[in-house]
Amino acid sequence: MDYKAGFACFVGRPNAGKSTLLNALVGQKIAITSNRPQTTRHVIRGVVHQPDAQVILVDTPGLHRPRTLLGERLGDLVRQTWSEVDVIGLCMPADEDVGRGDRFIAAEVGELKATVIAVVTKADLVPREKLAARLLAVQELHPFADIVPVSAVSGENLDRLIEVLTSHLPASPQLYPDGMITDEPEQVLIAEMVREAALEGVRDELPHSIAVVVEELIREGNLTKVYADVYVERSSQKAIVIGHRGERLKGVGTKARGEIEELLGTKVYLDLHVRVAKDWQRDPRQLRKLGF
Numbered sequence: 023m024d025y026k027a028g029f030a031c032f033v034g035r036p037n038a039g040k041s042t043l044l045n046a047l048v049g050q051k052i053a054i055t056s057n058r059p060q061t062t063r064h065v066i067r068g069v070v071h072q073p074d075a076q077v078i079l080v081d082t083p084g085l086h087r088p089r090t091l092l093g094e095r096l097g098d099l100v101r102q103t104w105s106e107v108d109v110i111g112l113c114m115p116a117d118e119d120v121g122r123g124d125r126f127i128a129a130e131v132g133e134l135k136a137t138v139i140a141v142v143t144k145a146d147l148v149p150r151e152k153l154a155a156r157l158l159a160v161q162e163l164h165p166f167a168d169i170v171p172v173s174a175v176s177g178e179n180l181d182r183l184i185e186v187l188t189s190h191l192p193a194s195p196q197l198y199p200d201g202m203i204t205d206e207p208e209q210v211l212i213a214e215m216v217r218e219a220a221l222e223g224v225r226d227e228l229p230h231s232i233a234v235v236v237e238e239l240i241r242e243g244n245l246t247k248v249y250a251d252v253y254v255e256r257s258s259q260k261a262i263v264i265g266h267r268g269e270r271l272k273g274v275g276t277k278a279r280g281e282i283e284e285l286l287g288t289k290v291y292l293d294l295h296v297r298v299a300k301d302w303q304r305d306p307r308q309l310r311k312l313g314f
């Protein structure tokens with residue numbers, strides 16, 4: 023089967039369960055919500071990896087405050103995001119009647135080129151008959167491409183939701199590296215902090231030879247584990263970065279960790295690996311991998 027990849031986002035009125043669902047879909051791994059101004063247009067909340075597909079879940083910045091959104095006109099930024107995703111999941115809680123807010127959002131997203139599906143959230147809160155009735159009401163609301171009841175709390179039907187989202191994605195090559203589950207802007211900032219720290223004192227020796235890739239961010243309560251690779255071009259440079267008995271690398275880690283803790287507002291465990299990517303500056307494949 024052809025590989026599929028694309029972007030999906032969830033919309034819905036306040037309290038519909040969007041954030042909880044997003045986090046449940048990506049797993050425990052990314053629960054970082056940044057309240058920093060984002061520099062990129064898409065705020066990537068997470069990537070769901072499958073053998074033959076990647077679902078990239080994006081946040082709609084304006085929808086963090088849908089209360090101000092509903093009564094007013096939709097912000098340009100939200101429109102922009104909506105117009106760039108492949109699938110939109112309109113979230114409606116199973117324990118509340120379908121209402122005006124849902125109708126309003128359904129009409130808005132119905133105008134877009136994205137496929138719109140309905141996600142009936144919090145299915146665990148109602149008995150089966152009630153859920154069935156809610157699904158019927160949702161069906162009346164809009165010609166949704168699919169309707170999926172889920173519970174982020176019990177995990178019910180989350181697999182099915184991924185399947186449905188995937189079915190509406192375009193054929194595309196893989197868009198993110200294997201195993202990368204991240205909030206992109208933060209990951210980039212963190213890589214920069216590590217790179218800066220690694221360059222300190224050796225800038226003259228290795229001015230352009232260091233690149234840093236954050237492979238994984240795992241949030242566990244008040245602790246964030248950061249796994250990063252520091253790439254150099256030659257093993258002689260590796261020795262410089264690591265230093266005598268690893269002292270230099272230890273210092274790099276301590277300095278970068280302090281800054282990352284400030285950025286994320288949690289304790290940070292920082293795992294640094296120095297790797298040699300031979301002549302990476304001249305190798306297009308390596309350059310792509312390192313984000314250039």
Ligand SMILES: Nc1nc2c(ncn2[C@@H]2O[C@H](COP(=O)(O)OP(=O)(O)OP(=O)(O)O)[C@@H](O)[C@H]2O)c(=O)[nH]1
Nearest residue numbers: 035036037038039040041042043144147173174175
């Ligand atoms: N029982 C149950 N509760 C849920 C479920 N999903 C979310 N909730 C609860 O519903 C409330 C709202 O969930 P959120 O994920 O914050 O909803 P949201 O749509 O992101 O809300 P806004 O940020 O206001 O737009 C929270 O108290 C969640 O714990 C679910 O599947 N089952």
